[in-house]
Amino acid sequence: MLFKVEKRPVPSQTMVYLTPVLAVLVTMVLGAIIFSLMGYDGIAAVREIFFTPILNTLKWQDLAVKAAPLILIGVGLAIGYRANVWNIGAEGQYIVGGLAATGVALATHEMTGWYLLPLMALAGIAGGMAYASIPAFLKVRYKVNEILTTLMLTYVAVQLLNYLIFGPWKSPRSFGQPQTVLFNADQTLPYIIPGTIVQAGAPIAVIVALVAWFLMSRSIFGFQVRTVGTAPNAARYAGFSANQTVWLALLIGGGMAGLAGMLEVSGPFGRMVPQFPTNYGFTAIIVAFLGRLNPAGVIIAGLVLAITFVGGEVAQITIGLPFPAVGIFQAMMLFLLLAGDFFVRYRLRRVVTAASVKPASEAAE
Amino acid sequence: MSFDLIIPIIITLVGASTPILIAALGELVAEKSGVLNLGVEGMMLIGAVVAVAVMLTTGNHYLAIICAAGASACSALIFGFLTLSLSANQVATGLALTILGTGFSALFGQPYTGQAVPLLRSPFAPELAQHEVLRIFFGYSPLVYFSLIMVVAVWWFLQRTRWGLILRAVGESDHSAHSIGYSVLGVRYLAVAFGGAMAGIAGSCFPFILTPQWVERLTSGRGWIALALVVFAAWKPFRLLAGAYLFGLIATMELYAKAAGGNFRILPSELWAALPYLATILVLVLISMRRQGSTSAPACLGRPFVPSN
């Protein structure tokens, strides 16, 4: 053996920041090879998926639209994962948040006023929080694993959505289509950059992420979350309540996902439709990890994942690459990131004295 | 109730339970060795799509099942490499595996969408398999008999063999096992690969027993229910059997509710569709209420092990 794996005395901070970059780069290389082997134009696939959305300025507005919900949900999840609370049901909280906002929109459909959107936003946040409070309650009270409950509730949320728009909420004017009426002008997000499709979601997402970053790095709340997540016994010793942290983590995650749901339904969709669950809640898991569970990093990671979505649509048209290929690229990024984390704690070192090692050591390697 | 109503219900119930049971048995073995693989749903999807592809190409069910098991075991070994050799976080890596399986199956399933896949029917002679009463014993797919044999086999392996004892020991205390001289990572690799192969076979149950075609995300969360079942069963194979059939019953009720209308229509069909997931949550709550804190989970479940050298 020429190289030996060795534990670093101190985890490498450089590698912490370098790993996501390397993960994306290696994904491009591996992706190009794999898709070439599968008979596609692998290099073109990587070019279209990762570079066209950046180089083509017309696509920037699409990036902003896609990145906003990913960043919002990703920030919420990142805080939760820091606390070792594994909310993987953000998709469900996103749906319920969207439904809550829709409910307010339908109830106030005949009204006008500036306050309608804030009201819908509050409803969205409350809806997401309420839905996330179920797993929080079950975990705190009955020690039920939140991974399974949050995920199960996502399937339930989809059924709730179907029930509402196939039934009580179906628009009488939709010619049998399962969808609600179109929201009125005061219930729809304004375009903030004239001539583009960029709505208020993008700036809100960035502001929320920056506030979260400040609180996580400077406040005693962020300290509590980090302590509970890395060393639960030390947290108890320090006087931080684990249960309180579980509640906070899930309410924040649910609230952000709910807000994202509201921004989507009152933004790009404009009404509630069966296509509303867009997998943002699941993709945001990758965003949270790629952003190193750091809200500031999540902004960048959200953009990267948005690039792959927009690029995937481009590649579908230009080189006929099926859209699910994007999912493989995204999963590869997460795998490589998790693998790369090894080098935060370990390093390779060249073994110089290979010849002087006694035979006894060979068998035990 | 008459036979001609009960027997079809039982046959549907057993069919619906089988993929959950097979996947949960695999996960049970992996967890007994101390590895929590949350990628069951993804591995099942990989198994399902590979089974469909091989079946439609070669026409051989058994080859398709073997390939499904192999493909899912390979995906499990990727998970194993990350979590065992690189000691990556098992929860995150399991999620990554599910995301990978979802993407992989969506991509590779596309060409097969809408094509009919022949079911894998009972291996017994039609006089038995289609007999109006005896089909309750002989009318099932070979995958069903396989699942039942595996319940006994897994129990026997864990409780009665030396290898099973070693596997349990590794899951109970990795450091002790290491210091006595067992290869903790070796045992865990094997257990993870077994879990993957079983998830792959479970995936092949969907096109071969339940819905004879490829549908994107056709497992619809059954992999996660399998994970919950392992907790419900307190890591005991026979309780797994009971739990899986309970869920099969709920799924069967949903089917009958949709088909029958009538009295079942009291509840909206969406509620019936949500029932398996709600029941899973309910069962998890009941289980932890009864256990009051102490669990029978393997002590090292989910913890990375780094051998000191």
Add this chain to the structure above:
Amino acid sequence: MQNGSVPRLELIGITKSFPGVLANDNVSFAVKPGEIHALLGENGAGKSTLVKMIYGIMPPEKGEMRWNGEPMDVPNPKAARKLGIGMVFQHFSLFDALTVLENIALGMDGNLSNRELEARVREVLKTYGLTLDPHRVVSTLSVGERQRIEIVRALLLNPKLLIMDEPTSVLTPQEVAQLFETLRQLASEGCSILYISHKLNEIKVLCDTATILRGGKVVATCDPKQETSRSMAELMIGGNLKDVSKDASRTFGPPHFVVDNLSVPGDGRFGTALKDVSLSVRKGEIFGIAGVAGNGQNELLSALSGEVPVDRDDAILIGGQAAGTKEANARRKLGLCAVPEERNGHAAVPDFTLTDNAVLTARDRRNLVTAWLINRGAATQYAEGVIDTFSVKATGSAATAGSLSGGNLQKYIMGREIMQTPDVLVVSQPTWGVDAGAAAAIHQALVDLATAGSAIVVISQDLDELLALCDTLAVINEGRLSDPMPVADADIEQIGLLMGGVHGESDTTHMPKPVVEPEAPHAV
């Protein structure tokens, strides 16, 4: 004592390094057949690494090992067992959820049927006069019984060499005496014993030869019966022993920390319930709690520190204030600080910097947080103050806790609490796994804090430490605390009996008397 001319085991120039540490540096010594050979050294001297290589858990980098004169190749523990090397680990290699018999089967390489194995186990138990139920689940056994499983597992292999790694650190004095009888019987049958310890008085009583390690090197080989404990201790630590200076004539203030009939239900599978624990500590007093591991020490510390608040507020009084239902931080504000046994992940967060670890417990008493925001400057200043005052070897307050050696991290943790000038300090195992220099510094700091008027509770398994440090002593057994006794007239035999309690050793009347009398108090 047999005296074969060819050594059973011979090590020549063994070297092993880890990143940043040379654990063994050119170590050579030999063990004769039937000899009880002590391997003596401080924590971190390299003893455990050395025996792990002999037992095949890890390979040496350089050097040669010989077995009965032949070159020996042990790529794994299985090979070692095949040669006839048995090992009893300090941290037992047992499986709590499995039965005694399953545990023993895992340590055997042949494929015996359960019935044959049980018969052989019973035979060995009978031969050596040991009691153990093969069908019990390990988690229900006492520490002494658990060690017996390890010993039986080793004896079933008819070992030619038995390695015992710190075997007595968890035993009562009576259990130690029984263990020594077993070991002598084994040695008389020709089995060599490599006995690893840092307890000098035991080595003097038991061993024929002692090899002393310091910093990974052999510094001396001697006959322990010809040496004094002090001379061996000084070889071991490479310098003069510093005694704790304690003013024996000092007087105590009024009771300041009072625990009244505290009961806590056991937690989970392996927890111990606390039953009617009462104690009262005066200002200036150091109150020691002795006991064998697993008798409720962790539960007691959690209940006293507030990590697990209890249901009765007046069960715990801090300076007269009821605090039973208060959690850890609220108790800290009342003046009670605590240090749990486990450093990494409990008393400190290994991934956090020393500054962040200061925020962990000192944030309120030292005003390190203003308006929900952490005051980095103040926290760094406090951390650096602790580092300076307690001579913690670290690259600075930005070093992570995990990068410090055990002794330095313990000094930092103790310093972090002591510099908050608590009125009450509760510590568990303050010098566990710590080198002699750090241990002496920690002991002195505790004595100084008491002299300044704080009430201190020290929970420890090290009886010698408690006798040297404390003014008053009580023993915890199965969650019950004995009546307190002044250390000045403590009776070792009686303390040993209290430690053994009623479980495990019901036949204490036939037990040999403790052979090891504690040394005059010193800092080791």
